[in-house]
Amino acid sequence: MRMPSLALVLVAGIALAGAPDSARTDMAPNAPAPAIPAAFQPPAKEAIPPGPYGDMVKLGRDVFRETGKYARPFVGNELRCSNCHLDAGRLANSSPMWAAWVAFPAYRAKNHHVNTFQERLQGCFRFSMNGTAPPLGDKVLVALETYSAWLAQGAPVSANLPGRGYPRLKSPPLQPDYARGRIVYQQHCALCHGPDGAGQSAGGQVVFPPLWGANSYNWGAGMEGVNTAAAFIRANMPLGLGGTLSDQDAWDVALFVDSHERPQDPRFTGNVGDTRQLYHNSRWSMYGQIVAGHVLGSGSMPMGDTGQQK
Amino acid sequence: MSRIRDRGSDNIRGSSPLVRRAFAGLLMAGASGISPALADSTGAAIAVHGTARGVLPCIACHGARGEGNAANGFPRLAGLPAPYLRAQMSAFADGQRENPAMAPIARLLSADEAQAVSLYFAGLRAPELPNSAPVAAGPGGLLALDGRWSDRLPACVACHGPGGIGVGTSFPPLAGQPALYLESQLEAWQQGKRPPGPLGLMQVVARRLSPSDIAAVSRWFAAQPAGDGR
Numbered sequence: 001m002r003m004p005s006l007a008l009v010l011v012a013g014i015a016l017a018g019a020p021d022s023a024r025t026d027m028a029p030n031a032p033a034p035a036i037p038a039a040f041q042p043p044a045k046e047a048i049p050p051g052p053y054g055d056m057v058k059l060g061r062d063v064f065r066e067t068g069k070y071a072r073p074f075v076g077n078e079l080r081c082s083n084c085h086l087d088a089g090r091l092a093n094s095s096p097m098w099a100a101w102v103a104f105p106a107y108r109a110k111n112h113h114v115n116t117f118q119e120r121l122q123g124c125f126r127f128s129m130n131g132t133a134p135p136l137g138d139k140v141l142v143a144l145e146t147y148s149a150w151l152a153q154g155a156p157v158s159a160n161l162p163g164r165g166y167p168r169l170k171s172p173p174l175q176p177d178y179a180r181g182r183i184v185y186q187q188h189c190a191l192c193h194g195p196d197g198a199g200q201s202a203g204g205q206v207v208f209p210p211l212w213g214a215n216s217y218n219w220g221a222g223m224e225g226v227n228t229a230a231a232f233i234r235a236n237m238p239l240g241l242g243g244t245l246s247d248q249d250a251w252d253v254a255l256f257v258d259s260h261e262r263p264q265d266p267r268f269t270g271n272v273g274d275t276r277q278l279y280h281n282s283r284w285s286m287y288g289q290i291v292a293g294h295v296l297g298s299g300s301m302p303m304g305d306t307g308q309q310k
Numbered sequence: 311m312s313r314i315r316d317r318g319s320d321n322i323r324g325s326s327p328l329v330r331r332a333f334a335g336l337l338m339a340g341a342s343g344i345s346p347a348l349a350d351s352t353g354a355a356i357a358v359h360g361t362a363r364g365v366l367p368c369i370a371c372h373g374a375r376g377e378g379n380a381a382n383g384f385p386r387l388a389g390l391p392a393p394y395l396r397a398q399m400s401a402f403a404d405g406q407r408e409n410p411a412m413a414p415i416a417r418l419l420s421a422d423e424a425q426a427v428s429l430y431f432a433g434l435r436a437p438e439l440p441n442s443a444p445v446a447a448g449p450g451g452l453l454a455l456d457g458r459w460s461d462r463l464p465a466c467v468a469c470h471g472p473g474g475i476g477v478g479t480s481f482p483p484l485a486g487q488p489a490l491y492l493e494s495q496l497e498a499w500q501q502g503k504r505p506p507g508p509l510g511l512m513q514v515v516a517r518r519l520s521p522s523d524i525a526a527v528s529r530w531f532a533a534q535p536a537g538d539g540r
Contacts, residue, residue: 241509
């Protein structure tokens with residue numbers, strides 16, 4: 001497929017930024033009000049400066065949007081960073097990178113120590129991308145860090161910038177339920193992600209990401225937490241219709257999605273029960289739980305075949 | 311009413327110059343290259359000859375190979391998903407998709423005929439663009455490739471595939487569709503003259519677009535090579 005050159009896109013951005021906003025209308029009577037407190041605004045897309053610094057920002061943006069192409073040795077599935085961080089990491093309440101950047105270094109209960117930002121990015125590759133952590137200082141990590149720092153220009157250093165992460169949901173009114181979740185999935189998700197959660201491709205590119213199975217995030221990813229998935233879904237899904245599902249629907253469908261097999265947790269001890277005790281001891285992890293007679297995690301695919309291993 | 315709808319109704323109701331031109335094109339198409347094997351099938355026969363009940367040949371307006379007609383804004387049909395085409399025929403017939411040219415045609419087709427002709431056009435290869443001039447990105451390209459999340463607009467290609475080549479059976483190709491056609495459809499969604507589509511997505515998206523957005527993004531997709539999303 002032919003894509004316009006980056007330079008053209010950037011020029012276009014300048015043209016658009018100069019257009020009057022008054023012509024834009026939103027006539028949708030039922031459109032949800034954006035559930036966004038006044039959030040930090042990252043720099044305009046076209047404001048990346050020329051020179052070596054700007055080149056690294058652009059590389060980071062490209063890694064972010066086309067991870068399998070620009071960070072191939074470290075990716076073991078069909079996802080991209082921008083699948084879970086919408087608008088290439090710019091969008092508030094979609095785990096924007098500007099809010100993450102100003103929150104690190106930070107202590108993480110996940111690994112019981114203070115993590116630098118690059119360490120945090122390593123975790124994304126190991127778990128969410130079901131791949132291999134790039135070494136600290138690798139160009140892929142430098143690029144992603146530079147892109148994130150550029151997005152955060154002018155933001156206060158803070159662990160809790162409004163818009164960070166996904167807006168936490170209250171406990172569900174009803175205990176999340178697989179059968180209800182399946183109905184929500186069929187009605188609101190299967191159109192894009194497919195009835196089997198495998199996503200859809202066109203022209204050799206993944207368009208709708210796989211939500212479970214061998215090509216999705218592994219059991220160690222943050223998104224395997226039903227609470228995290230529910231919060232992401234409630235704020236951002238279906239794409240373009242974020243905020244339209246009820247809290248209960250979001251909880252139910254998150255539980256449904258996270259009750260399917262996916263690649264094994266790379267910290268797997270050899271025993272699902274032990275691994276659950278060590279890494280998934282939460283009411284919101286389905287790992288090790290029995291769904292439809294099957295112990296989740298026991299039929300997991302091995303870790304993804306990354307470009308590095310090929 | 312848009313220009314396209316006006317033209318469409320002229321085309322059907324009268325013996326306008328457009329109709330005469332269309333049939334001249336039809337005769338030429340018949341002389342050049344529809345394979346006999348395809349013409350044997352019901353769908354191909356309807357596409358090329360119309361029906362005895364008065365359905366006009368599809369190719370009179372949509373082109374000998376279903377490539378569409380950019381000047382008049384008649385859409386490309388070649389290579390579009392059959393279930394999508396079939397659904398449009400139903401929507402034309404019951405008036406949910408308002409189109410004075412297509413409504414009488416859709417009503418004159420039996421369910422089997424509508425299915426056959428949908429399968430026929432779905433099976434045709436997407437046409438090559440006659441002009442392969444490079445596409446200027448501009449604001450249309452930005453909307454298509456990035457969306458505009460400040461207005462909660464996702465990128466068009468996030469659902470319609472890279473370059474708008476289409477994804478699966480529910481997200482039809484936009485690439486290579488006439489700009490006039492794409493514009494008229496976005497306007498139809500804004501005005502409730504076309505069913506809002508799966509999850510109501512297209513009505514929501516269209517209503518977040520300004521007239522200049524619609525013009526720009528339609529031109530951008532019209533200039534994309536159609537390719538083959540399947």
